[in-house]
Amino acid sequence: MSNQLLKGKKGIISGALNNMSIAWKVAEKAYEQGAEIVLTNAPIAMRMGEINELSAKIGNAPIIAADATNMEDLDNLFTKSMEHFGGKADFILHSIGMSPNVRKGKHYTEVNYEWYKQTLDVSATSLHKMLATAWKKDAINDWGSVVALTYIAAQRIFPDYNDMADAKSLLESIARSFGYHYGTAKKVRINTISQSPTVTTAGSGVKGFDGFINYSEAMSPLGNADANACADYCVAMFSDLTRYVTMQNLFHDGGFSITGVTQEVVEKFATKE
């Protein structure tokens, strides 16, 4: 059901790789709520062509290829988006993450530092680069909203999350720092949403993801939040109903982040009589 929460708003959505991607659901829901969308992803991610299917579903949204680590690509993304919109954007979703160390199974204690740099650049600095480009081109309307997706490994140790944990800490810090500057200058708000483990291409790449997701389910009073629920939260954050929320890391995790233990977990560890 649509309340047209984003009626008249224009947004750029990155990271829709396939129909499991969180960004894919955000694009569908934002469109359903009345927004006009531009889609973007890394050129290499478009090879499968699945993003064309999403574009067709959401009013033939333009697809603009951009490697989020490349300043020229980002410049082109914002130039073309503004041409298409006939003005500035109202919201941006950063839904980008990748670690070569995770992909190639390198242990945290012996990461490859070239790959480590890539992890940070793709998964965190890319938010800074996007925001710096938008800032330079004055591409976001006053009271606009930027959301980046993150994970609680930024605050607590989840060993197999590897160097992505470091990237997420940096990502959250960039949201705060840029949030200050963009807020003061343009009333633009910048937040991160810290999502439950979710079955997607990036998510399932983490070693032991199965155990991870089941543990999280057992430790969350409401259970894990799925990709559709995350998309609903993103829509709320893009809407005018959250205009004074900025520079926050917002947990969207069924209560996981504040739960010490649940009965279900206690029972698993209880000594059998």
Ligand SMILES: NC(=O)c1ccc[n+]([C@@H]2O[C@H](COP(=O)([O-])OP(=O)(O)OC[C@H]3O[C@@H](n4cnc5c(N)ncnc54)[C@H](O)[C@@H]3O)[C@@H](O)[C@H]2O)c1
């Ligand atoms: N799935 C989870 O369990 C989970 C939990 C919390 C947060 N997140 C975060 O949500 C975001 C989206 O991930 P997802 O789970 O939907 O997986 P996904 O694999 O569908 O999305 C990751 C996206 O990043 C894009 N990407 C990678 N390198 C890029 C580059 N250089 N330039 C532009 N785009 C690039 C990929 O093409 C892909 O579309 C990520 O930031 C991820 O860390 C995921």
